Amino acid sequence: MNDYNESGENQTALLELEQLEKRKTYQMKQPLAYIHPEAKIAPNVVIEPFVTIDKNVVIEEGTRIGSNVTILEGARIGKNCNIFPGAVISAIPQDLKFAGEDTVAIIGDNTTIRECVTVNRGTASKGKTVVGNNCLLMAYVHIAHDVIVGNNVIIANATQVAGEVRIDDYAIMGGSSAIHQFVHVGAHVMVQGGALLSKDVPPYVKVGNTKMSYGGINSIGLRRRGYTNEQINGIQNIYRVLYQSGLNNSDATEKIEAELPASKERDEIVLFVKNSQRGIIKGYSASSDR
Template identity: 50%
Template structure:
């Protein structure tokens, strides 16, 4: 189907636009941009050099996609901001493209990025995530699939947030938040399992109980973290969720949040 492009929008002749896209008035589409099929860009959306967008996304007014990194080390490298399929990107969201560090910023598919949230350079956001109003992700942060970050969450550079996590509004973290957990308070702490989220996603009672036992060992033991993780693997291993927890915590570069 033909695209609907407002005569008040600017689309660079070198931009590649798929089929059945709607581009509203006062949008700006730069050169070296690729936009797939069935995307809807409302008015006043800015899509800058190096942006790659999949199919079926809806972008609300004022969003800026693919702006150069807010990183003083950036020297104009050829980098990208890559956005998957079926995302809802609300008003004034900003997604910066990558630097030489990783070369690209990635937002997966089926995410809801709420008003005013920021995705910095070289961030990786998985799929199925919900990220609340005015939440800010610093450079090279990793958000695994199905994580939920409430409004006004601040995530320090290089941090990782695991799958199925729920982070309370107004929290700030400079450490990793392991999967399946809730995190909140000031300073931020482990607040138990994200039970409601896990049940909604169809996790069995048996798996939830194993995960609960794993975190009881991780957060209640006085052993060294390496020894705690070995105990978790030995007593509860053979389950992909437990393996994920152990791998996440053992590979953490910034350490996991306190209990």
């Protein structure tokens, strides 16, 4: 069989190219999905069957939307995200005071949202719910209204994050944890699975799930992220004053500022403690301080 037409073109190659383009069109313009005509979706976004995309939605390049995902009004989804089946993004808040304000739910670039995750949009309080870049929200995580999640955060399966919580960069939340409204979780924190957090968690520490207590600093995580032994030892010295000196938080922060060398980490911890609205976690577990 001659694969070439009169123009000298390879008919087999042309047919394969045509089929590829059809597959791309099928992916981008999924006939079994509902996409509101006012939604703004980049040309190469992949949309699987039975997806619902509402008006006032923006989805940027390279993102994949799995089957049965629901993306509602106010969603702003960044580049190269992967949203797995059953997730619901930008549903209205579960806040009885919500009166239909024009608010958004923002998902940063390169973020993965696994099965059945729910991310509510903001209320009049902050106007937005934010999940940063390079995050992983595992299956059944709930992100409530006005939550701010930083970059490179991992939230494990079935963790429930209440309204107006803040989780800073590189924090890791263990599975089946629950975080009380307005709690602030600092950067580089690791929280054990099953934790029930009702107090703020200062940066760089580990938290146990029994008494929600300080369990030493997250030294392994810090080393993985390039912190030196000198920096890690400096952080340990700060927390020894804060948790082992017997001083209250106010006196401890004064002692830290007066007696310990200035550093970015020192200033970050002191500022966190001073600004805490709910108070910081208590307790100490010596066996974990390494």
